[in-house]
Amino acid sequence: MKKHHPKNERIKRRYFDYLKEAKRMDVSSIDMAAAAIAGFEQWANYRDFAGFHIEQAKGFKAYLAKQRNAKTGRPLSKATIHSRLMTLKAFVFWLAGQPGYRSRISYADADYFNPSANDSRIATARRDKKVPTLEQVRRVIFAMPAGSDVEKRDRAIVAFTLLTGARDNAVASFRLKHVDLAARSVFQDARDVRTKGRKTFTTFFFPIGEDVEAVLAEWIDHLKSKLWFGTDDPLFPATKVALTNAGLFGAVGLSRDHWKNASAIRRIFKSAFEAAGLPYANPHSLRNTLVMLGLQRCRTPEEFKAWSQNLGHEQVLTTFTSYGTVATSRQAEIITGLKEEAAGADRAGDDFEQLAALVERMRKKA
Structure with a gap:
C-alpha cells in the first residue's frame, strides 16, 4: 500500500512554504492544513495531484460525511468538515496556478470542495459560548490555595489573565520586566512575548478589583524577594520536575525556564474551576468575560475603543464581532x-x- 507520492511531497513543501512566507500563517495553522491535505491524499490512495478531477472532490465530501470522531465515536461536526474542505479548496486553487498543474486543473475546480449552502450555514453559525461571569472568576481566584510556590504561581496566573485578558501562549512567555505595577500595565513585547500575530502593544489592568491586583503584586514580590528572580526571568516559571522523596518523578518547585506552550496553563485553569465547583472555562474565555464587562461599563465610543485596544484589537469591530455577541x-x-x-x-x-x-x-x- 502506498504511503506517499514523491511528486506530491515536493509540491506540498512548496505550498507550506507559500503559506508561511507569503500568507504569513503560523506553524499551528500550517500543521492543520497539512493534516487536511494528508487526509485527502490517503483517501485518494496517494494519486498524483496533477491528476485531480472534480469527481474526487465530490467523493471526498461524501467520505467525510460518513466519518466519525475517533475519540467520541460521533459523526464529524459540520464545522470540522467545513474547515477541512475549505483548506483543500484553497490548496487546489493554488495548485491551479502552478507550472505542471495549471494546464490540468482549473481555478473553478476548487469550488467543488464547497459544502452545501445549508451545511455552510450550520458550520459557521454563531452559538452561545460558555463565558464565566466576573464573579465566578473572582470566586475561583480566591478559592485557590496559595501555600507552596507552585500554588502561588497558579493563583497569580488566573488573576493575571483576568486583569490583562492576555492569551494563554503570551502568559506562558512573559518576563518580570514586562509588568509595571506602578503604572498598572503590561508591555506585550513581541520580541519576547508570544503574542498573536506578533503584535506589540501595552495593556493596562482592567478595573477588576484591587484585591485581584494584590494577588499579582504579592506573587511578583515573592519572586523577587524570596526566589531572587531577576527582570529577565519568567513571570510564571515552569514547574521543576525531579525525583521526590517517594522515589517518583514529580513537582519539586519552580524552575527558571518558560513553558514551551500553554498546555500547562490550560490544565491549571481546568483544575482551579473544578475545585471551585464550576464548569471548566479555558483561559481564552476570560477575554469574553472582559468584553461583556466592557459592554456594561463603557459609556462612550471612545471608552469602548480604549477597552478594545487594551485587548490588543486594532479594530473595535473585531471586539464586537468576535467577542461581543450578547449571550441569550x-x-x-x-x-x-x-x-x-x-x-x-x-x-x-x-x-x-x-x-x-x-x-x-x-x-x-x-
Whole structure:
C-alpha cells in the first residue's frame, strides 16, 4: 500500500512554504492544513495531484460525511468538515496556478470542495459560548490555595489573565520586566512575548478589583524577594520536575525556564474551576468575560475603543464581532427590560393626556 507520492511531497513543501512566507500563517495553522491535505491524499490512495478531477472532490465530501470522531465515536461536526474542505479548496486553487498543474486543473475546480449552502450555514453559525461571569472568576481566584510556590504561581496566573485578558501562549512567555505595577500595565513585547500575530502593544489592568491586583503584586514580590528572580526571568516559571522523596518523578518547585506552550496553563485553569465547583472555562474565555464587562461599563465610543485596544484589537469591530455577541440569557434580560420601559413610557403618556384634559376642563370652567 502506498504511503506517499514523491511528486506530491515536493509540491506540498512548496505550498507550506507559500503559506508561511507569503500568507504569513503560523506553524499551528500550517500543521492543520497539512493534516487536511494528508487526509485527502490517503483517501485518494496517494494519486498524483496533477491528476485531480472534480469527481474526487465530490467523493471526498461524501467520505467525510460518513466519518466519525475517533475519540467520541460521533459523526464529524459540520464545522470540522467545513474547515477541512475549505483548506483543500484553497490548496487546489493554488495548485491551479502552478507550472505542471495549471494546464490540468482549473481555478473553478476548487469550488467543488464547497459544502452545501445549508451545511455552510450550520458550520459557521454563531452559538452561545460558555463565558464565566466576573464573579465566578473572582470566586475561583480566591478559592485557590496559595501555600507552596507552585500554588502561588497558579493563583497569580488566573488573576493575571483576568486583569490583562492576555492569551494563554503570551502568559506562558512573559518576563518580570514586562509588568509595571506602578503604572498598572503590561508591555506585550513581541520580541519576547508570544503574542498573536506578533503584535506589540501595552495593556493596562482592567478595573477588576484591587484585591485581584494584590494577588499579582504579592506573587511578583515573592519572586523577587524570596526566589531572587531577576527582570529577565519568567513571570510564571515552569514547574521543576525531579525525583521526590517517594522515589517518583514529580513537582519539586519552580524552575527558571518558560513553558514551551500553554498546555500547562490550560490544565491549571481546568483544575482551579473544578475545585471551585464550576464548569471548566479555558483561559481564552476570560477575554469574553472582559468584553461583556466592557459592554456594561463603557459609556462612550471612545471608552469602548480604549477597552478594545487594551485587548490588543486594532479594530473595535473585531471586539464586537468576535467577542461581543450578547449571550441569550442577557438578550432576554435586555428585551424584557425594553418592554418594561415601553410600558412605562405608555403609562407616562396616559398620565400626560389625563393631565392635559384636566387642565383644559379647568380652563373652560374659569
